[in-house]
Amino acid sequence: MALPPQFLDELRARTPLAPLIQRKTRLTKSGRNWKGCCPFHGEKTPSFYVYDDHFHCFGCGAHGDAITFVMKAEGQGFPEAVERLAQEAGLEVPKATPEAAARERAARDLYGVLEAAAQAFQRRLRLPEGAEGLAYLRRRGLTEETIARFGLGWSGGGRGAIAADLKSDGITQEQLAEAGLIRERESGEGYSDLYFNRVIFPIRDRRGRVVSFGGRILGDGQPKYVNGPETAVFSKRRNLYGVDMAREAAFRGAAVVAVEGYMDVIALHQAGFGGAVAPLGTALTPEQMEELWRLSPEPVLCFDGDGAGARAAARAAEAALPLLTTERSLRLATLPAGEDPDTLVSRRGQAGFQAVLDGARPLSEALYGLLTEGRPAATPEQRAGLRNRLVEVANQIADKSLAAEYRRALLDRFFESTRAQKPAFGGGGGGGGRPGVRKVAVARTRPAITPGRARIAQSRALLAITLRHPWLLPEVEEVFAGLDLGDPQLADCRACTLRWFAGGHELDSIGLMDQLARDGWGELVSALLRDPGLPEAASPDAQPKDALDAWWHFFGLLRGEAELEEDRVAAQRDWDAASDPAVQARAQQRLIRLSQTLAAIRRGEWAEMDGAEAAGDAAAGSRH
Numbered sequence: 001m002a003l004p005p006q007f008l009d010e011l012r013a014r015t016p017l018a019p020l021i022q023r024k025t026r027l028t029k030s031g032r033n034w035k036g037c038c039p040f041h042g043e044k045t046p047s048f049y050v051y052d053d054h055f056h057c058f059g060c061g062a063h064g065d066a067i068t069f070v071m072k073a074e075g076q077g078f079p080e081a082v083e084r085l086a087q088e089a090g091l092e093v094p095k096a097t098p099e100a101a102a103r104e105r106a107a108r109d110l111y112g113v114l115e116a117a118a119q120a121f122q123r124r125l126r127l128p129e130g131a132e133g134l135a136y137l138r139r140r141g142l143t144e145e146t147i148a149r150f151g152l153g154w155s156g157g158g159r160g161a162i163a164a165d166l167k168s169d170g171i172t173q174e175q176l177a178e179a180g181l182i183r184e185r186e187s188g189e190g191y192s193d194l195y196f197n198r199v200i201f202p203i204r205d206r207r208g209r210v211v212s213f214g215g216r217i218l219g220d221g222q223p224k225y226v227n228g229p230e231t232a233v234f235s236k237r238r239n240l241y242g243v244d245m246a247r248e249a250a251f252r253g254a255a256v257v258a259v260e261g262y263m264d265v266i267a268l269h270q271a272g273f274g275g276a277v278a279p280l281g282t283a284l285t286p287e288q289m290e291e292l293w294r295l296s297p298e299p300v301l302c303f304d305g306d307g308a309g310a311r312a313a314a315r316a317a318e319a320a321l322p323l324l325t326t327e328r329s330l331r332l333a334t335l336p337a338g339e340d341p342d343t344l345v346s347r348r349g350q351a352g353f354q355a356v357l358d359g360a361r362p363l364s365e366a367l368y369g370l371l372t373e374g375r376p377a378a379t380p381e382q383r384a385g386l387r388n389r390l391v392e393v394a395n396q397i398a399d400k401s402l403a404a405e406y407r408r409a410l411l412d413r414f415f416e417s418t419r420a421q422k423p424a425f426g427g428g429g430g431g432g433g434r435p436g437v438r439k440v441a442v443a444r445t446r447p448a449i450t451p452g453r454a455r456i457a458q459s460r461a462l463l464a465i466t467l468r469h470p471w472l473l474p475e476v477e478e479v480f481a482g483l484d485l486g487d488p489q490l491a492d493c494r495a496c497t498l499r500w501f502a503g504g505h506e507l508d509s510i511g512l513m514d515q516l517a518r519d520g521w522g523e524l525v526s527a528l529l530r531d532p533g534l535p536e537a538a539s540p541d542a543q544p545k546d547a548l549d550a551w552w553h554f555f556g557l558l559r560g561e562a563e564l565e566e567d568r569v570a571a572q573r574d575w576d577a578a579s580d581p582a583v584q585a586r587a588q589q590r591l592i593r594l595s596q597t598l599a600a601i602r603r604g605e606w607a608e609m610d611g612a613e614a615a616g617d618a619a620a621g622s623r624h
Contacts, residue, residue: 006232116171118210125153236282317330461538469547
């Protein structure tokens, strides 16, 4: 038994081609595609290219999909290659049963039935009875070429029109019902047309085969649009309108953009935006998002500029989060109020919609506004609820490192937007201050660098390095815990940090800062890490050796020579007394670091005020 086309399409969709081929040959990025030396013939100059759904060698002519590659590369037959890929994709290969064979024949026949119906609908559009539908399409600004390219048609106004049209082709009413073109009456006596007096939009799969239809009624009838039902060859959740044309356009570099309806897609294609697609009357599903990512690593979702559009954008963003990876994301574009893509290109031309695309924002930037829209943050309870919501949403991302980056971005925006604004005295230009009162610029006085202020600056630097690089904690925990930081708030934040470390968490900076935010230290941490006086070692991009050296540098300044000597003696004692190899190793490492730090201070390598002057202004303006 040949396998059902739907199963094979699903298997190909679930098998990323580049990772599969990289098991046999090294590939490098070439634009949106990949290239490498052909695994099927010896070559030194790469002529083997891998696209989203097929490979091709311009040297030996090898060509095919994932199944073909496994057959060629491993010498397997078709059934064995399918079985292996299905196991990796988590699919079960359909069994060879009489029922399955019958379904396969029916599905194969359905494509022929649907194609015959599409041609019949197109013929009716050009008959006198289709004049109203043709006039509607022309009023919408569609050219003859566009009408023909999309295969637009007319269903006919008489009952049983499609059955009569296709009867001469030997197509039965039972086949029309299986194809979703007619449906059985509730009484069980005969069939009724699904599409009646409607403009017809053929829906094709990514291979260009007609799999269903959409119909728009003219006049005031309801529903305005009708989509075909689920069939053996059509799934509303998996298909996108226009995907076959967008696939070709995306291959040539066009932006992939998801809009709302059929006419939006058609108008955009006619205006030159060949990557336009649309879901089929519903919000984007995870399966449709996967299809978008097969076309482009960063498709654009385009929404109306009203409240409904904002809500749709928020739903789409949250649905996409669990599927995001470092290789695929989204951009969000917002249309001007009162416009849709169809009307926009009609009124403002190609440049009008291009401006919308140019203004599309990465999901990481747009997400905060979508999540906070309409959510007040005036009280501590409201702010805490919003903060928890942001963390919860970011945690939906399966990729842990990417989730951490989103948490950091969202919480940074949260602390920035909810931090209390200081009253502005004076100010300039167009606002603030009392009318008629001249604003006088007041020069800032640089605070004196006292030993106390220097100690606070050094303590802030030490804590900031620890927060950015918590992987230091296993080595420094004991000496860090007993250090006098000279500020009760810094000391309490340190205590929360050490409790988090004792809980056995992954030593991830974002995870640590999330916990500190939940414990009420979010504003302090946010202000601390934005302090311009911090050393480079407090940057998340600092090299590990630089971060470790700087940590001990500031620890030595804060501890002082006499106390460092006491610490060194204690570490020596712990090392001598330790019997557990792990404990002994930690004590030895601490002893080495303390000895190096003490020696540096005694040689005069570190000035007592090191780092204080650079932090002085920041300490005055952003303390806690």
